[in-house]
Amino acid sequence: MTDGCAVRLEGVTKRFSGHTAVDHLDLEIPRGSIYGLLGPNGSGKTTTIRMIMGILLPDEGRVTLLGSDPAQTRRQKVGYLPEERGVYKKMRVLELLVFLAEIRGVPRKVGRGRAGDWLDRLELDGWADRRLEDLSKGMQQKVQFISTVLHEPELLVLDEPFSGLDPINQEVLEAIVLEFRRSGMTVLFSTHLMDQAERLCERVCLISRARRVLDGELKEIKQRERTGVVAVSFEGPADWLAGPEVMRQEAGPGAVHLVLHEGADPKGILRRGVASGAAIHRFEVVEPRLHEIFLRHAGAGTTRVPPTVSR
Amino acid sequence: MRSVWAVIRREYLQRVRSRWFVFATVGVPLLLVVATAVPVLLASRSEAADRTIVVLDRSGDVGPWVASALEKGGYVVELASVGDEERVRRRVESGEVGGYLVVDRESLVAGHAKLVVIESPSAFRQLGIRQAVIQAALEFQLAGTGTDVAQVLAGGALEIERIAGSGGGMNDPAYAAAYAGSFVLYMVILLYAVAVMRSVLEEKTNRIVEVILSSLDPWQLMLGKILGVGAVGLTQLAVWVVAGGAMVALGLPALLAARPGLGELAAITGGLPGPSFFAYFLVFFLGGYFIFAALYAAVGAMCNSEGEAQQAQFPVMILILAPVIALVGVIESPNSTLSVVLSLIPFFSPFLMFARAVGGAAPFWQVALSIVLMVLTLLGVAWVAGRIYRVGILMTGKRPTVAELLRWLHQA
Numbered sequence: 189m190t191d192g193c194a195v196r197l198e199g200v201t202k203r204f205s206g207h208t209a210v211d212h213l214d215l216e217i218p219r220g221s222i223y224g225l226l227g228p229n230g231s232g233k234t235t236t237i238r239m240i241m242g243i244l245l246p247d248e249g250r251v252t253l254l255g256s257d258p259a260q261t262r263r264q265k266v267g268y269l270p271e272e273r274g275v276y277k278k279m280r281v282l283e284l285l286v287f288l289a290e291i292r293g294v295p296r297k298v299g300r301g302r303a304g305d306w307l308d309r310l311e312l313d314g315w316a317d318r319r320l321e322d323l324s325k326g327m328q329q330k331v332q333f334i335s336t337v338l339h340e341p342e343l344l345v346l347d348e349p350f351s352g353l354d355p356i357n358q359e360v361l362e363a364i365v366l367e368f369r370r371s372g373m374t375v376l377f378s379t380h381l382m383d384q385a386e387r388l389c390e391r392v393c394l395i396s397r398a399r400r401v402l403d404g405e406l407k408e409i410k411q412r413e414r415t416g417v418v419a420v421s422f423e424g425p426a427d428w429l430a431g432p433e434v435m436r437q438e439a440g441p442g443a444v445h446l447v448l449h450e451g452a453d454p455k456g457i458l459r460r461g462v463a464s465g466a467a468i469h470r471f472e473v474v475e476p477r478l479h480e481i482f483l484r485h486a487g488a489g490t491t492r493v494p495p496t497v498s499r
Numbered sequence: 500m501r502s503v504w505a506v507i508r509r510e511y512l513q514r515v516r517s518r519w520f521v522f523a524t525v526g527v528p529l530l531l532v533v534a535t536a537v538p539v540l541l542a543s544r545s546e547a548a549d550r551t552i553v554v555l556d557r558s559g560d561v562g563p564w565v566a567s568a569l570e571k572g573g574y575v576v577e578l579a580s581v582g583d584e585e586r587v588r589r590r591v592e593s594g595e596v597g598g599y600l601v602v603d604r605e606s607l608v609a610g611h612a613k614l615v616v617i618e619s620p621s622a623f624r625q626l627g628i629r630q631a632v633i634q635a636a637l638e639f640q641l642a643g644t645g646t647d648v649a650q651v652l653a654g655g656a657l658e659i660e661r662i663a664g665s666g667g668g669m670n671d672p673a674y675a676a677a678y679a680g681s682f683v684l685y686m687v688i689l690l691y692a693v694a695v696m697r698s699v700l701e702e703k704t705n706r707i708v709e710v711i712l713s714s715l716d717p718w719q720l721m722l723g724k725i726l727g728v729g730a731v732g733l734t735q736l737a738v739w740v741v742a743g744g745a746m747v748a749l750g751l752p753a754l755l756a757a758r759p760g761l762g763e764l765a766a767i768t769g770g771l772p773g774p775s776f777f778a779y780f781l782v783f784f785l786g787g788y789f790i791f792a793a794l795y796a797a798v799g800a801m802c803n804s805e806g807e808a809q810q811a812q813f814p815v816m817i818l819i820l821a822p823v824i825a826l827v828g829v830i831e832s833p834n835s836t837l838s839v840v841l842s843l844i845p846f847f848s849p850f851l852m853f854a855r856a857v858g859g860a861a862p863f864w865q866v867a868l869s870i871v872l873m874v875l876t877l878l879g880v881a882w883v884a885g886r887i888y889r890v891g892i893l894m895t896g897k898r899p900t901v902a903e904l905l906r907w908l909h910q911a
Contacts, residue, residue, distance in 0.1 A: 241713045243893060268713040274706030278513065290505035291714045335710070 193252070194219045194343045194374035195240055200249035202235050209235040211398040212249065217376055217391070219342075222369050224389035224406075225378040226478075228486050232398045233378040234271050237347050240376070241268050254343060264293045267336035271347035271378075273329060277321040281312065281331055284320060289338035299338055306334040310360065326353055333361065337368075344368060346377035350384055362388060382479040392478070396486040410475045413484075416448040417474045418457065424466030431457055443470060502715040503723040510698065510727025515734060524735045528742050532750075549597040551575040552628075553587050557603035564635035565602050565612075572627045591615060600628065607636050676772045677830055677854040684784060685823050685850055691732040692791035692819075693812075698724055699799030699892070700808055708892055717889040725792045732788060740777065772857070779856050779866075786873040787849025790880050791819060797884035800891035801899055822847035826854060833860030843869050845876035883908065 197215035201208065210232040217223045227233050238244040239251055242263075253262055276284055282303055289299035307313050310330045320328060329352055336344060344365075350358050365375055365388060379385055385392055385406075392409065394402040402409060420429070421443040429437055429444065433452035438445040448454060454473060461468050476484075514520055552574050556562025566576040579587050579599070587599045598616035605611045610633040614620070620628075630652070637648045650656075699721075702708040711720060794815045802808040822841070829838040833855045842851035842861070848869040855861035890907040891899070899907065 238709075243709060243712055263714055266713070268710065270706070270709040270713075272706040272709065274702075274708070274710070276513070276707060277705070278517075279509075283509075287505055287509050288710065288714070291502040291711065293501055295501075332710075 192218055194221075194254055195376060196252040197236070197240070198250045198252075200236070200239060200246045200251060202232075202239060202244060202246050208398050210239070210246075213395070213398075213400055215393060215400070215403070217374060219374050220369070220372050221390050222365065222375045222388050223377075224385040224392040225376065225395070226380065226382070226385055226392055226482060227378075227395040228380065231395050231486070233395065234347055236395070237271075237345055237376075237378060241266070241345060264339055265342040267339065267341035267344045269332055269336045269344075269346045269349055273332050275320040275328055275332065278319060280317050280319055281307070281323070282316040285331065285335055285338060288335040292339040294339045302338050302340075303334065306338070310334065326357060329353060330357065341373070343374045343376065346375070348379060349377055350379060350381060358384070382477070382482050386478045394482065394485055401485045402481070406478070409481065410478075413476050413481050414473065415476055416450060416452065418446045418448065418454045419443040419470060419472045419474050420446060420457075420461075420468065421470040422461065422466045422468045425464050426466070428457070428460040428464040428466065431460060433457060445474070503719045503726075506715070506720060506723025507727040507730065510724055511730050514694075514728065514731045520731065520735070524738045528739055532746065551577065551596040553577045553579050553590070553596055553599040555579050555581065555584060555587060555599050555601045557581055557601060558607065561602050561604075561607050561635060561639055564639045565600070565606070565632055568631035568635040568638070569600075569628070572631050574631075588615065591617065600632075602632065602635075606632055607639060610636050673858045674830060676776060677858040678826065680772070680776065680780060680857055681826050681850045681854045682823070684780065684787060684853060685819065687732060687736065687784065688787045688791055688849060689819055691728050691788060692795040694731075695725055695728050695792045696795035696799035696808060696812065697805075698728065699796050699888075700802060700805065703800065703802075703892060704804065712892065717892055718885045720892075721793075721796050721885060721888050725789065725796060729785075729788055729792065732784070736780075736784070776857050779853055782870065783849040783853040786845075786870065786877065789877050790846065790849075790873065791815065793877070793880045793884040794818075797887040797891070800888040801894070801904070818846045822850040826850060830854055830858065833858055839865065843872060845869070845872045848873055 193216050195215065195217040197213050200210060200213045200215075202210045213232075213236060215236075225233050225236065235244065239246050240253065242251070242253075254265055279287070282300065285303035285306075286296055286299040289303065290296055294302075304313075304316065307316055310333075312327060312330060312334075315323060315327065320331070323331065333346075333349065336346070350361060353361065362384070365377075368375055377388075389406055391405050392402070393400060419440070429446060433446075433448050433454065433456060435447045435449050438447065446454075446457065454471075458468075458471050461471070550573065552569060554562050554566050554569070554576055556565075556578065562578050566578055569576045577596070584599075587596075590596050591598055594617070598614055598620075601613040601615065610629070612628075612632045614625075614628060634648055634652060637646075637652070641648060702711065708720075795812065798808060798812045798815060802811050825841055825847070829841060829851050832838060838851070838855065839861075841847055842855050843865065844851075852861060852866060852869040856866045886908050887904060
């Protein structure tokens with residue numbers, strides 16, 4: 189069971205002088221999946237990730253990473269891009285990459301080769317011998333991303349990897365993440381960009397106010413979170429739209445939205461439509477966007493969070 | 500271990516390659532040499548005419564004595580009588596000779612003489628001429644008594660014979676070597692321990708420490724850092740020692756050959772430290788550096804900015820300053836109970852025991868004991884500093900209080 193999980197958190201709790209950053213969090217990240225850790229600012233994402241990385245020790249609960257390997261080997265199988273990203277400003281790009289790979293056990297020669305390939309791929313090949321301080325923030329971020337994968341980790345932990353990147357580079361990074369996924373790597377990343385999470389993640393966990401509020405496969409969550417709205421566009425008679433299932437009709441742009449009674453089955457409506465002879469172009473049970481789910485579960489909550497005061 | 504090695508390597512190369520290091524290691528000694536050598540060379544360097552002095556003897560008997568003393572100092576000397584003064588004056592005006600020196604009976608009793616020149620000579624040459632006059636006067640007065648005037652003028656000599664026992668005082672050159680050596684130790688240890696603190700602080704403030712600590716343990720990072728910076732310190736010291744050695748072994752003879760007038764310089768070779776000095780220096784440098792570097796690493800780990808670190812390093816600063824303040828007293832009475840006790844305190848040993856050992860005042864058992872105590876202290880300091888480092892390195896926010904520090908020691 190443990191083997192199927194890249195990361196497992198059991199009842200993990202972390203308190204900082206008087207306020208609870210993470211509250212009895214359970215989490216299971218299956219191997220080989222792309223897992224999104226979502227939540228509003230200050231919800232405990234970064235603290236959770238730091239505990240996963242062993243940088244912070246949980247006050248309660250247990251973190252299991254890639255089974256039960258000893259710490260040193262485990263570290264060498266994990267790539268980590270923290271939220272607050274720093275570099276040695278005076279070092280040269282290639283030097284820094286080789287160094288960061290070496291402290292994870294990659295021989296210098298191997299590290300240099302891989303770093304060169306990655307710099308080419310991310311269009312930084314002309315910058316290998318420049319100092320980090322000469323690079324723009326976005327370029328530094330790409331260098332940092334490269335540094336997380338040079339030791340070919342099994343698990344990649346990325347804390348807000350896309351923030352600060354332009355759309356082109358975001359897309360490059362997304363493509364790389366998807367490619368890793370195909371090669372069997374587990375990717376855990378946190379974000380508050382819901383579009384990104386929707387595109388990339390198979391599983392998400394939504395945390396708000398230090399607690400988990402949603403967790404599971406994105407598809408299932410979306411089905412579960414369906415609001416009972418059917419979008420219909422058609423030509424012909426419209427009398428079939430009304431029925432016992434339908435609470436009300438709303439005319440949207442290019443489509444009519446039928447808001448159904450709770451638990452009502454939309455099949456009957458479609459049957460009536462076909463029978464009425466109307467030309468139906470679209471009949472779709474609308475799935476909520478992750479963005480809406482996020483707002484529904486976290487948005488209302490955040491406003492009620494009292495300001496955290498540290499004593 | 501590859502990880503620790505990588506940290507050492509990075510720390511070493513980044514520093515050794517920096518412009519600052521090259522300047523401090525090569526530039527500073529070079530500047531010192533140039534700053535001391537150039538005036539000496541300039542002062543002693545002169546045209547043949549400049550080095551020619553006419554001695555105008557009004558007394559009628561002291562002239563030849565002065566002339567001979569001046570010749571020993573490298574001058575070309577002509578003797579002239581009082582009647583020639585007008586002619587000699589014109590020769591000085593035309594630049595044919597450097598100047599003329601008027602000596603009379605006053606020179607014999609007070610070492611007083613008058614030098615007539617176009618431009619006032621350098622202080623260095625004035626001193627040489629003055630000494631020649633004094634020496635001539637004394638040799639004249641003491642002629643036939645067998646007095647070695649040159650030896651007396653050089654300051655005589657005090658030979659010290661110690662009756663075997665537990666150490667004694669310090670003789671003259673050892674005193675100087677002990678003092679200078681301790682002071683250099685203080686500067687180098689402080690310089691590099693503070694460099695460790697800065698390095699810790701830099702990683703903390705620019706946040707790279709989070710990436711690094713996801714790859715290695717805090718103690719590995721601290722160890723690698725201290726070893727790397729220490730290696731830079733040793734490199735710098737080695738360059739200085741080799742450069743200094745080369746200067747004395749090659750530069751000095753060459754200089755003396757070129758300028759025999761600088762004969763006094765040869766005397767400094769007698770006061771130079773020997774191999775035991777360097778052995779003690781190395782041992783006490785390593786001991787002191789590791790102890791203070793670990794302390795400074797802990798200070799760096801618990802602060803968030805240079806400004807905060809300035810304040811937080813105060814207690815450590817006292818530990819390293821106290822022995823330097825006590826140094827003069829210890830050297831003056833190296834075997835008083837107070838000196839022995841102070842020099843055995845592990846934080847002070849690198850400076851005080853070093854001074855006593857180099858001066859030949861400390862018996863061997865005390866030196867050995869201080870080394871053992873330093874090693875034990877080092878282990879303790881590393882344990883404490885490692886824990887403070889472990890917790891502090893990721894802390895942001897306000898600097899911890901002493902009570903919080905104690906909690907960290909339990910927690911880590």
